[in-house]
Amino acid sequence: xxxxxxxxxxxxxxxxxxxxxxxxxxxxxxxxxxxxxxxxxxxxxxxxxxxxxxxxxxxxxxxxxxxxxxxxxxxxxxxxxxxxxxxxxxxxxxxxxxxxxxxxxxxxxxxxxxxxxxxxxxxxxxxxxxxxxxxxxxxxxxxxxxxxxxxxxxxxxxxxxxxxxxxxxxxxxxxxxxx
Amino acid sequence: xxxxxxxxxxxxxxxxxxxxxxxxxxxxxxxxxxxxxxxxxxxxxxxxxxxxxxxxxxxxxxxxxxxxxxxxxxxxxxxxxxxxxxxxxxxxxxxxxxxxxxxx
Numbered sequence: 405x406x407x408x409x410x411x412x413x414x415x416x417x418x419x420x421x422x423x424x425x426x427x428x429x430x431x432x433x434x435x436x437x438x439x440x441x442x443x444x445x446x447x448x449x450x451x452x453x454x455x456x457x458x459x460x461x462x463x464x465x466x467x468x469x470x471x472x473x474x475x476x477x478x479x480x481x482x483x484x485x486x487x488x489x490x491x492x493x494x495x496x497x498x499x500x501x502x503x504x505x506x507x508x509x510x511x512x513x514x515x516x517x518x519x520x521x522x523x524x525x526x527x528x529x530x531x532x533x534x535x536x537x538x539x540x541x542x543x544x545x546x547x548x549x550x551x552x553x554x555x556x557x558x559x560x561x562x563x564x565x566x567x568x569x570x571x572x573x574x575x576x577x578x579x580x581x582x583x
Numbered sequence: 584x585x586x587x588x589x590x591x592x593x594x595x596x597x598x599x600x601x602x603x604x605x606x607x608x609x610x611x612x613x614x615x616x617x618x619x620x621x622x623x624x625x626x627x628x629x630x631x632x633x634x635x636x637x638x639x640x641x642x643x644x645x646x647x648x649x650x651x652x653x654x655x656x657x658x659x660x661x662x663x664x665x666x667x668x669x670x671x672x673x674x675x676x677x678x679x680x681x682x683x684x685x686x687x
Contacts, residue, residue: 414587415619416676417602418669445686452648454668523649524687533649573630 419454426580427456429571434583435467437477437515437527443468443583444530451537458578459534460571462544463560464550465583469543469559474527479515480508487511535561542566542574551555590615593681601681606638608679616677628665628677631655635678645675647685 428450432443443459450457461555467473481487482502516526518547534541543565544556555565566574585594592615594607602608613632617624624632634655639648648671650684652659668674671683 413589413619414585414596416600416672418620418673418676448687452669452671522687523653525649533652533659536658537663 427458427575428581429458429460429575429578430581430583431460431462432465432583433463435464435473435477437512439478439583440465440468440477440527441519441524443581444527444534445524446581448530448535448537451530451534451539456578457534457539458555458571458575459539459541460544460575461541462547462568466543466547468527468555469531469561469562470551470553470572471557474531474559477512477527478508479512481511531559531561542571544568544571589619597681599669602682605636605679607638612679613657613677616679620676622659622666622673622677624677625665627657627661631657631662631665631674632678633679635674639678639680642687644686645678645680645683647671647683648674649687650685 430443430447430450432440434440443465447457447459461469467477480502481497481499484499484502485496487499487502488496495510502511511545520526524530531541541559541562543555543562545565545567547563555562560567585596585598585603586593587600588594589612592607592609592612594612597603613629614624617628619656619668622628625633631651636652638650646654648662651657651671651674652662662670662674666677675682
């Protein structure tokens with residue numbers, strides 16, 4: 405089906421002027437499993453679009469890059485009224501049931517399986533992919549000091565522990581996401 | 584829907600320029616598509632293009648960068664080197680396939 409024919413080939417503009425120089429800063433401030441993924445997925449999408457991408461890990465988000473915790477982030481549905489079993493709508497699980505012993509462990513296991521079923525990598529592998537893709541990761545100085553952590557404690561791909569003002573400087577002109 | 588002529592082949596394309604009919608693609612066309620986006624195809628490019636074609640035919644959708652990497656054993660960094668900037672979309676374009684729909 406065609407209604408127009410042109411002589412010069414129509415070619416996707418992969419390096420369109422509006423995309424050059426675009427920069428994205430993502431601040432990851434939460435350490436729950438379900439709050440780690442949005443930042444990682446959006447960062448991955450951004451680098452895949454040729455956007456200069458910076459992630460800043462702060463407060464609970466530090467758990468995402470702390471070697472001791474990054475492979476073991478948890479999901480709790482306490483306080484999450486959107487919790488319902490996969491594939492169901494309507495009847496949910498009361499979120500306060502998430503406070504029962506073992507509930508977090510079970511919910512985490514279920515979420516990890518759902519993520520793996522989509523062939524989405526776990527957190528440590530995701531960090532490696534982001535590093536390989538050229539995303540730059542930065543750790544918050546105050547969070548490191550509060551937790552008595554040094555660069556040796558963090559995932560190797562983290563560029564450095566920097567102050568909030570340093571992060572502001574290096575993300576000048578960037579679009580920003582706070583998660 | 585438009586048509587465009589690439590190296591003498593008339594093909595259907597969408598508004599961005601991606602081929603909309605995978606059957607209009609041929610191995611002759613790939614180097615022409617690649618040249619239009621500034622790429623010269625090496626053996627490694629070809630290995631990936633053939634994977635994309637096979638996988639699309641089998642799965643009914645264009646594989647994501649993650650899938651290309653895991654299924655072909657090609658490190659993500661190498662994919663960015665071969666198809667700089669927007670690897671997933673560039674691979675799809677040269678392979679005559681739609682952009683991948685998956686997020687990761």
